[in-house]
Amino acid sequence: MSYFRIAFQTMKDYWKMSIILTLIFMGIVAMYSVVYPAFKDNLQDMASTLGMKFSFIRGLEYMTTYPGFLNMELYQIFWILILGMLIGFLASSLLSKEIEGKTIDLLMSNPVSRKQIILEKYLGLIPFIVVINMITLFTVYGVTVVIGEKINLGYLIMTHAVSVPYFLAIAAVGLLISVIIDEKIKAGIITIAIIIGMYIFESISLLIPDYKFMGYVSLTHFYNPADILISGIVDIYGVVVLIIFIIVCLIISMMYFDHRDIAVS
Amino acid sequence: MITQTVTCPSCKTRITVQGNPGERIYITCPQCFIKGTFIFPEEKLITKTTVNAIETQNLTKFYGKNKGIENLTFSVKKGEIFGFLGPNGSGKTTTIRTLLGLLKPTSGEAYIFGRSIRDDIVEIKKNIGYIPGDLNLYGHLTGKQFLDYFISLRDTNATLLDELLHVFEIPSDRTIKEYSKGMKQKLGIIQAFMNDPEIVIMDEPTSGLDPLLQQSFYEFLKKEKTKGRTIFFSSHVLSEIDKICDRVAIIRDGSLVALEDIETLKRKSGKIIKAKIKENSETFPGPEDMKIKDNWIQFVVSDNIDQWIKKLAKFTILDLEISEFNLEDIFIHYYEE
Numbered sequence: 001m002s003y004f005r006i007a008f009q010t011m012k013d014y015w016k017m018s019i020i021l022t023l024i025f026m027g028i029v030a031m032y033s034v035v036y037p038a039f040k041d042n043l044q045d046m047a048s049t050l051g052m053k054f055s056f057i058r059g060l061e062y063m064t065t066y067p068g069f070l071n072m073e074l075y076q077i078f079w080i081l082i083l084g085m086l087i088g089f090l091a092s093s094l095l096s097k098e099i100e101g102k103t104i105d106l107l108m109s110n111p112v113s114r115k116q117i118i119l120e121k122y123l124g125l126i127p128f129i130v131v132i133n134m135i136t137l138f139t140v141y142g143v144t145v146v147i148g149e150k151i152n153l154g155y156l157i158m159t160h161a162v163s164v165p166y167f168l169a170i171a172a173v174g175l176l177i178s179v180i181i182d183e184k185i186k187a188g189i190i191t192i193a194i195i196i197g198m199y200i201f202e203s204i205s206l207l208i209p210d211y212k213f214m215g216y217v218s219l220t221h222f223y224n225p226a227d228i229l230i231s232g233i234v235d236i237y238g239v240v241v242l243i244i245f246i247i248v249c250l251i252i253s254m255m256y257f258d259h260r261d262i263a264v265s
Numbered sequence: 266m267i268t269q270t271v272t273c274p275s276c277k278t279r280i281t282v283q284g285n286p287g288e289r290i291y292i293t294c295p296q297c298f299i300k301g302t303f304i305f306p307e308e309k310l311i312t313k314t315t316v317n318a319i320e321t322q323n324l325t326k327f328y329g330k331n332k333g334i335e336n337l338t339f340s341v342k343k344g345e346i347f348g349f350l351g352p353n354g355s356g357k358t359t360t361i362r363t364l365l366g367l368l369k370p371t372s373g374e375a376y377i378f379g380r381s382i383r384d385d386i387v388e389i390k391k392n393i394g395y396i397p398g399d400l401n402l403y404g405h406l407t408g409k410q411f412l413d414y415f416i417s418l419r420d421t422n423a424t425l426l427d428e429l430l431h432v433f434e435i436p437s438d439r440t441i442k443e444y445s446k447g448m449k450q451k452l453g454i455i456q457a458f459m460n461d462p463e464i465v466i467m468d469e470p471t472s473g474l475d476p477l478l479q480q481s482f483y484e485f486l487k488k489e490k491t492k493g494r495t496i497f498f499s500s501h502v503l504s505e506i507d508k509i510c511d512r513v514a515i516i517r518d519g520s521l522v523a524l525e526d527i528e529t530l531k532r533k534s535g536k537i538i539k540a541k542i543k544e545n546s547e548t549f550p551g552p553e554d555m556k557i558k559d560n561w562i563q564f565v566v567s568d569n570i571d572q573w574i575k576k577l578a579k580f581t582i583l584d585l586e587i588s589e590f591n592l593e594d595i596f597i598h599y600y601e602e
Binding site: 102 | 358365367393394
């Protein structure tokens, strides 16, 4: 029996997509950072009109500073929501693509256990999450230096490092859906709906103090780029919760896949 | 679970214990209270000559309330080409997918080379090659990349690969999505045989092949048989089963209706007598299942052919045909009930 072959193949299969997404994110980062000097003076006005007391975006009150601006424009939306959706979408095809395309039949004729297939498929997605993180980190820092702004490099690195368990948790949700739902597109839509739903729950919890508890159902609750990037505060408990969540998702995925039929449709 | 009797080393009391192969248990002797450990023996290495390649016992698979297969009991001997015959929807694919662990059996047991498909499926697959009925390959890979991937998954040298690539030529540097149906089928055959498996299970493998290629595939299978490889061949095409298989199982509505040597099956089913007589066909005292079609009398005889010829001799015979029962007739016979 051999190990990591499926993981390696999965990585290769998603390689092109990873490059494209990474380039798009580099572009988005560069765009936002570069426009900051031009925006700078207007931010004060924007801040006062927005009425920050009822803000549903975390760290909005710091939007007049450069890290606060990055947090609002880049991390709170493109990073945790949009990239989260993309990673969830990719993860939701890990198994569903093989089941729908019926290539799973041949894959499973090899001496590999079902648990191993699940685990390796998941592992195959990790390099992408790490690479897009690092490249985005370098781009943010590079552009910051170029436009002559200041950012705490340590905070920036922490923001990206802690996003890894967050994205892994998103990927674990996608994997679980992809094990249960056989159609790739359906699995993708459900996963994206879950991620958007979680984001909305978190927003409501921020907006209405009475509904604060709703935030706990969202993965975003356990990873706050605003705190890390602006103040350097890392929510260690949040990281622990994310890691436990990942493990639970993987175990459920493996157990479910172990017992299901791979029927001909 | 195995049950074993252990003898206490000091007081010789016999103690019965239960456990799984390889399991280590602690025993306290009920007589002298001496403590000790006992390791259950690993699964016995079964001598190859006595074990069937495939053995099923009342294998049953229901999809919810819908029956897939029910109480299938058969065995495939080592080194034979075993035909698995039945029309579409009769349960051939369900049987194969259950044997391969893609479907979980509802009840019953199946063993491949003595190993249970419930507990040992990963180990079993080391010795199996498989050609699915609905063959789907990774379209984005080239033929070579695909084969390399599967060789790496099995961690073998793919000893037969070169030979197979010679017999079944494929454009290995092109991506599989550019392949024709026949090319894909050839690639499916190559991947199933390349690791020199002890048994190859095929679900209607010839469906995408042109007649010429079908012919060379039959030749190939016969050659593989002489090497001692066991082949499980499902099909709804009777002529090919007739051509290459040693034994055949006929499946209908998820149940086995016949399992015979092809020759025995034919012999048992006897001969077909077709005769045209000058007199009114209705007046001939034929057997109950006699049919009359366009003035031709037609019936099947198994052993007492002499008696029927003598009966016929009393009439004026215009034309007479006596033919061997072929598999097709047998098949229709089993399905007409």
